[in-house]
Amino acid sequence: MSSGSRLRIVIILLFSVLTLLVFFVGQGLYISDRDSVQNGFSKQNVDWRERLASQSIKNLLTKEVIDVVTTSATESGPLSLDSFRNGNLSSSWKVVGVEASVADKATSQATDLKQVMSQVKEGKLLDDDHSHNKLTNTLRRQLRDDKRGKHVAGLVQQDDEATVKLENAAIERSKAVDSAVLGKYNIWRREVDNENSDSRVRLMSDQIIMAKVFISIASLKNKPDLRKELQVRLKECQRALGESTTDADLPRSASEKIQAMGKVLAKARGKLYDCKLVTGKLRAMLQTSEEQVRRLKRQSMFLSQLAAKTIPNAIHCLSMRLTIEYYLFPPAKRKFPRSENLENPNLYHYALFSDNVLAASVVVNSTIMNAKHPSKHVFHLVTDKLNFGAMNMWFLLNPPGKATINVENVDEFKWLNSSYCPVLRQLETAAMKEYYFKADHTTSSGSSNLKYRNPKYLSMLNHLRFYLPQVYPKLDKILFLDDDIVVQKDLTGLWSVDLHGKVNGAVETCGESFHRFDKYLNFSNPHISRNFNPNACGWAYGMNMFDLKVWKKKDITGIYHKWQNMNEDRTLWKLGTLPPGLITFYGLTHPLRKSWHVLGLGYNPNVNMKDIERAAVIHYNGNMKPWLELAMTKYRSYWTKYVKYDYPYVRNCNFSE
Numbered sequence: 001m002s003s004g005s006r007l008r009i010v011i012i013l014l015f016s017v018l019t020l021l022v023f024f025v026g027q028g029l030y031i032s033d034r035d036s037v038q039n040g041f042s043k044q045n046v047d048w049r050e051r052l053a054s055q056s057i058k059n060l061l062t063k064e065v066i067d068v069v070t071t072s073a074t075e076s077g078p079l080s081l082d083s084f085r086n087g088n089l090s091s092s093w094k095v096v097g098v099e100a101s102v103a104d105k106a107t108s109q110a111t112d113l114k115q116v117m118s119q120v121k122e123g124k125l126l127d128d129d130h131s132h133n134k135l136t137n138t139l140r141r142q143l144r145d146d147k148r149g150k151h152v153a154g155l156v157q158q159d160d161e162a163t164v165k166l167e168n169a170a171i172e173r174s175k176a177v178d179s180a181v182l183g184k185y186n187i188w189r190r191e192v193d194n195e196n197s198d199s200r201v202r203l204m205s206d207q208i209i210m211a212k213v214f215i216s217i218a219s220l221k222n223k224p225d226l227r228k229e230l231q232v233r234l235k236e237c238q239r240a241l242g243e244s245t246t247d248a249d250l251p252r253s254a255s256e257k258i259q260a261m262g263k264v265l266a267k268a269r270g271k272l273y274d275c276k277l278v279t280g281k282l283r284a285m286l287q288t289s290e291e292q293v294r295r296l297k298r299q300s301m302f303l304s305q306l307a308a309k310t311i312p313n314a315i316h317c318l319s320m321r322l323t324i325e326y327y328l329f330p331p332a333k334r335k336f337p338r339s340e341n342l343e344n345p346n347l348y349h350y351a352l353f354s355d356n357v358l359a360a361s362v363v364v365n366s367t368i369m370n371a372k373h374p375s376k377h378v379f380h381l382v383t384d385k386l387n388f389g390a391m392n393m394w395f396l397l398n399p400p401g402k403a404t405i406n407v408e409n410v411d412e413f414k415w416l417n418s419s420y421c422p423v424l425r426q427l428e429t430a431a432m433k434e435y436y437f438k439a440d441h442t443t444s445s446g447s448s449n450l451k452y453r454n455p456k457y458l459s460m461l462n463h464l465r466f467y468l469p470q471v472y473p474k475l476d477k478i479l480f481l482d483d484d485i486v487v488q489k490d491l492t493g494l495w496s497v498d499l500h501g502k503v504n505g506a507v508e509t510c511g512e513s514f515h516r517f518d519k520y521l522n523f524s525n526p527h528i529s530r531n532f533n534p535n536a537c538g539w540a541y542g543m544n545m546f547d548l549k550v551w552k553k554k555d556i557t558g559i560y561h562k563w564q565n566m567n568e569d570r571t572l573w574k575l576g577t578l579p580p581g582l583i584t585f586y587g588l589t590h591p592l593r594k595s596w597h598v599l600g601l602g603y604n605p606n607v608n609m610k611d612i613e614r615a616a617v618i619h620y621n622g623n624m625k626p627w628l629e630l631a632m633t634k635y636r637s638y639w640t641k642y643v644k645y646d647y648p649y650v651r652n653c654n655f656s657e
Contacts, residue, residue, distance in 0.1 A: 200247045200254060204237050207261045211237070213281040214268040220277070226268060233261045304623050307630055311356075315627060317653035319357050319390040326389035326396075334392060341378050341404040343474040348492055349378045351468060353410075353461045354483035355387045357394050358627060358650075362642045366487040368400045369642070373492070375402035380472065382464060385411045398644065410460055415470065422564040423463050431569075462577055465541070466560045466584065469548045476549050481617075482542040484602065484625055486639050489616040494545050494596070502590040503556055505545035507597040510537035520579040522572055532586060539589055541578055542619040543597045550588075560584045601626075601635040612638070 211234040218227035240257045244250050326334070341347055350367065354360040360381060368374045379400065383391045388409045395405050410416070418424040426432055464471065465480060472478060479494060481487075499505050509515040517523075518534035551557075563583050566572060573579035598615035600607045602622025612618055618638055624631050626639035644650055 197247045198245060200250060200258065201241065201244055204241045204250075204254065204258060204261075207258065207265060208234060208237055208241070209282075209285065210265055211261065212285070213278055214265065214272050216281050217272045217274065217277050218268070221272060223272065226271060229264055230268060233257075233264045237261050304630070307623070307628060312627060312629070314653045314655045315356065315358055318649055318655075319387055321649050321653065322357060322390035322393040323387075326393035329393065329396070334396065336395070336399075336405055336407075338404040339406065342380070342406055343472075344378070345474065345476045347376050347378050347404075348495060349380060349472070349475055349478045351380050351382075351465075351472070351478050351480045352483060353382045353464050354391075355384050355459070355461060356483055356627070357387060357390050358643065358655075359483040359625075360391065361394055361398065361644070362639060363481055363483055363485060363487065364395070364400050364403075364405065365642045365644075367481075367491065368403050370487055370489055371403075371492070372490045374400070376492075378404040379406070380478075381405065381407045382410050382461065382471070383407065384459065384461060385409050398647070410464060413471070416460060416464075416467065421460070421463070421467075422561055422568075424460065426564075426568055429568075465577065466557055466580075468546055469552050469557070472548070476547070478546055478548060480541075480544045480546060482619065482621075484620040485542055486618050486620075486642065487616065488618065488638075491616060494592075497545065497590075497592065499545070499547055499550075499590040501550065502588050503547055503550045503554060504539075504585045504589040505547075505592050506539040506541075506589055507543070507594055507599075508537045508591045509540050509599065517582060520573060520582060525572055527566060528572055532583070536582075536586070537591075538578075538582060539585075539591070540597060540599050540619070540621070541581060542599065542621060543617045545592070554588060556584055556588070601632070601638075605632055605634070607635070 211230050215227055215230045215234065218224075218230065236257050240251055240254045242249075352360060352363055354363075360383075364379055367379075368377065371377055377400075381391060381395075388407065392407045395407065399405070416424070418428060468478060468480070477495060479491065494505070497505055515538040516534065517532055517536040517538060520538065521528045521532060521534075523529045523532075523534050560580060563572070563580055567580070573583075595611075595614050595616065597617045597619060598607065598611050599619040599621050601612070601618055602620035602624045604622070612635075618635075620626050620631075620635070620639065626636050643655070645655060
């Protein structure tokens with residue numbers, strides 16, 4: 001029943017009480033008019049009864065209810081029980097949908113009130129205060145019951161509304177369910193719809209593993225027949241699986257093999273299954289697999305290092321052809337023009353040390369093609385005696401436009417000997433020879449560090465960067481370039497960068513904990529821990545502006561010799577030039593803007609392409625050099641566009657673009 005219906009019932013009951021009161025008051029007035037003898041007493045009695053009835057109604061009803069009663073009485077005339085029984089009421093009093101139980105209760109309460117009022121008429125209950133209180137309590141109890149019923153009905157209605165909302169929401173959700181995929185709650189079952197599903201491939205792999213386990217257990221429990229049957233099914237599954245990676249790659253007979261293997265495994269499980277044995281065998285297989293993975297990783301690292309060390313056939317072909325051509329060339333024509341520019345400090349000088357003809361040509365070509373004033377650029381190339389003829393011949397046949405170039409042989413630097421250079425002296429020791437040439441020996445102290453066994457560490461070309469003032473004594477500044485870089489913008493702005501009294505201008509490479517000093521140096525050694533900060537930021541070789549005047553004042557070469565002598569047993573750092581460079585130029589390096597030099601194209605596949613496009617120099621540091629087959633394809637085009645593939649020697653040596 002709604003709250004509105006209950007309210008109307010309560011109002012009807014109240015009007016019933018009011019009608020009875022008015023009726024009995026009217027009866028009292030009628031008796032008073034008929035009996036003229038007791039006129040004075042009756043008049044007083046009527047007035048007293050009216051006042052008592054009016055006071056009782058006001059105590060029981062609110063002002064709003066009394067106003068409604070007055071209005072309804074005006075519309076419908078005098079109220080009586082017949083009016084309620086006959087339904088002769090205005091629209092404001094009509095009640096719809098009253099339940100039988102409530103109507104019966106209201107009727108019972110009205111009857112009780114009628115009995116009470118009849119006693120009032122007879123004057124039995126109004127003669128004392130006890131009678132008055134009884135009437136008041138009866139009416140109040142009725143109102144409390146009605147109010148309680150109204151509250152309960154409201155709660156029931158709220159509960160019904162909430163239930164309806166939940167039901168409607170459930171219906172909407174059920175409409176959204178696609179009956180075509182009901183039951184596919186498991187990710188494995190979804191793979192049935194995938195053309196490249198590998199569920200059967202994985203199932204066969206699992207069966208092969210369990211077959212190997214049960215074969216081992218069958219041998220332990222002396223079950224030769226079952227062992228043989230398992231071996232037969234194992235070979236069948238292995239042949240069917242082959243190199244398949246998806247279910248589509250499997251042969252048609254794969255399903256039969258799976259079923260046959262499943263039956264044999266079920267049989268083996270019933271006869272051989274032992275939880276402890278199975279767990280032990282699986283653990284042993286896991287350990288064996290992990291060891292195989294570690295061994296393959298070592299082999300992969302060795303092969304990658306080997307690939308980085310080797311010279312591609314095409315480059316070797318080019319070098320040999322150019323060397324032959326050089327020594328067939330007339331000596332009078334082997335000189336480069338504009339040699340007067342080599343010691344002019346007002347020009348832009350570059351130092352490039354390389355034994356790779358093609359790589360050096362890309363560095364020079366890219367620099368000149370992006371230079372605003374090529375005639376002001378001077379390239380100082382140094383190579384070894386093996387590639388000296390090829391390097392000369394290349395630039396004699398392919399001169400760098402108006403720029404100046406010169407090629408020198410490092411082996412002709414007589415001052416660079418073992419008595420002066422600690423590295424040369426160390427390379428001649430037996431320990432160093434063992435480190436390089438007996439790397440496969442199990443007792444070799446550095447056998448695990450294959451990356452340090454690169455032939456470039458044996459070449460003085462790699463260490464010549466610490467002797468720039470000795471090689472170029474007439475120059476004030478020089479820009480050092482590695483041969484695995486590509487220049488994309490004019491670099492003359494570097495000569496105007498204020499180094500603030502520092503020797504080395506370089507781009508820093510540290511980010512959070514990466515490429516800081518503790519990555520390169522052994523801070524467990526007191527010589528390192530006392531003199532350097534492990535969190536100091538590292539920097540990159542490859543494009544470095546060196547102030548040779550300050551270099552001489554600070555005696556940078558002397559600092560390098562000191563630390564190189566201390567590291568004869570390789571306890572301060574491993575081989576290479578960056579660790580001693582970090583030590584030698586510690587506190588003497590000025591950080592350049594990062595856009596000058598972007599690194600990582602030889603090992604990092606996630607270098608930001610926008611950074612590459614904006615960079616003045618990009619660096620293929622790492623093993624994946626752009627002239628090797630293992631180079632990353634996405635970065636190789638930046639290098640190949642400066643290679644002269646139409647040159648006859650390049651074309652004849654089968655270089656691939």
